[in-house]
Amino acid sequence: MKHAIRRLSSAGLFALVLTGAAWAADEPLTADVVQTHLNYVWTLVAAFLVFFMQAGFAMVEAGFTRAKNVCNILMKNFMDFGMGALAFFFVGFGLMFGLSNGWIGTSGFMLRDFAVDGDPWVYAFFMFQVVFAATAATIVSGAVAERMKFSGYLVFSALMTAIVYPVFGSWAWGSLYKGGGWLEGLGFIDFAGSTVVHSVGGWAALAGAIVVGPRIGKYKNGKPQAIPGHSIPLAALGVLILFFGWFGFNPGSTTAGDTSIALIAVTTALAGAAGLVSTIYYTWVRFGKPDVGMTLNGCLAGLVGITAGCANVSPLSAIVIGLVAGVLVTESVVLFDKVGVDDPVGAVSVHGVCGAWGTLAAGLFNSAGFSWSVVGVQVLGIAVAFVWAFGSSFVLFRILKAVMGVRLSAEEELTGCDLSEHGLSAYPEFLFPTVIGSAGSGPNDGSEARLGAAGKLASSEV
Known part of the structure; x- marks a missing residue:
């Protein structure tokens, strides 16, 4: 009872406003009622923050591409949410969170079967999950920028949010009904989606970049050539927006307005800061000057890296995770360039590679103590995500290439x-x-x- 009174007191006047609807319905004013209303509000506010990240992605990708392709990349980012929200509503949400047969959800399409006894929580939960789905889809747009047909991209974006992302999500995050995904059952740690969202999006982006092929002029005599984006200020603005939105992405994954969001906010901030600083100094040594574009991606790499373990690692560990991510993303971008994968914005490195690192780090730096079995499950999840996301996306891109073409003339x-x-x-x-x-x-x-x-x-x- 003392704990309930403390929670009610901490909510204060804001909580009293939230409970107005309960009073109107003659519902007893209790700490549980206040907490329930606060959970709704926090989850939806976090969802709105993640939705705003769509603007961040649009600005980053627009800034890192040439001026003659800006409208196209903006349209792709808009349609990632437009097509993605509808595809996730009709198909993806049910596959991801419906009653599972062990592999995918088989119910809950169009939110049916979820709102038991008129419980509106499904609507708040859907809003939080649909913006995650759109995030996974929009990662792909940057990797295929400047040369992929708009029509082909729209089809893939819809399939990404309807099938590719939800299927792996059902394995890692499970059902709203009894039980959960098979990876989740093994103890897989991915609190906010380093692998579920970021690596899945990154490996799908890798498949797209390979099938679509490099831009004209990217390689001369087999050597990669720099193709600068048209606006570093836009890209920097996008990164700042994404950093801000990440405070909805990670702390919002509690789907509860409670004290746990404080630690998650701290680990998120520190990892992003560490990724930023790490990349500045590493590129200074590596290339002779602190690289601006790489540093922007380094900040994002730190944020992607902490997303899996933001709730189960210490602040000091979060700094280490971010520092490693800053170095890793730099070397990854250089490597993919050398092997012929043209990724104009570094999406594969930021999201795919650093998402895998973050998922591994969640096991290595687990506050509950180090365990080889936990690390083994993390490695399994990373591998399964790659096989599924890259494999299924590669097949889908190849089909699109054969049926309607994916490359501009x-x-x-x-x-x-x-x-x-x-x-x-x-x-x-x-x-x-x-x-x-x-x-x-x-x-x-x-x-x-x-x-x-x-x-x-x-x-x-x-």
Whole structure:
């Protein structure tokens, strides 16, 4: 009783406002009622923060791509939520959280069978989960930026949120009914989704980048060439938005407004800060200068790395996790560039690789004590996620390639996705035509390829 009174007191006037509906219905005012209402409010506020991360992803990807492709990447980010929310409502949520047959959910599609006795919690829970699904989908857009057909991407985005993400999610996070996923049953630790959301999205992005192929001009005589994005300020703004949204992503995964969110917020902040600092100094030593773009990704790498263990590692361990993630993402970006995987925004490295590191770290730095069996389960989950997400996505991309095509023509790619796919430019006042075949092209064109058909136009940016 003393604990209940303390909880009610800490809620204060805000809690009294929350319980207005209970009073109106003549429901007794108790600590449990206050806590229930607070859980709803906290979960929905966290969901709204995660939804705002969609703007962060859009800004990061827009900044890291060339000016002639900005409208296209923005449209993809908008449609990740548009297509994703509908696909998750009709199919994905049931597959992920419905009554499980051991592998996938078999009920709860369109939220049916969940709202038992009119319990509205399913609506709050759905809102929190649908923004997670959209996050997993939007990771892919950056890796295939500047050369994938918009139509093909829309189909994959819907399939990602309807099938690829929910199936693994059902294994790791389980059902809203009795029991849970088989990985969860083994003790798999992924509190907020280093693997479930980030690695699944990252491995799907890897499959897309491989099937779609590198951008024109990315490789010259087999060596990767830098293709700078058009706006570091936009990318930096996006990272700050994502960092802010992560305080909904991780602490919100409690789905309860209680004291546990404090530690989670601290570990999240420290890991992000450590990833940021680690990348600044590592790139300073590695490349001779502190790399701005890599540092932005280093901050995100630290945040991705802590997402699995944010609730079960210490603040000091969170710093170590972030420091390692900053180094890991740098070397990963360099490696994928060398082996021919063109990832304009570093999505595979940030989300796939650092998501795997974070999941492993949740076992290595477990506050409950080190256990080889726990680490073994973590490794199993990492491997299963890769096999499922990369394998299923690779098959889906190959089918899309065979059925409708996934790659823009050379002319469309050189012109830019904005004009060729949408008929407009994000920066029309800076757009001027360049006749193909004439000397020179815009400084951000990133390609020496020419179409060889005089009179055709390609866009270049000043």
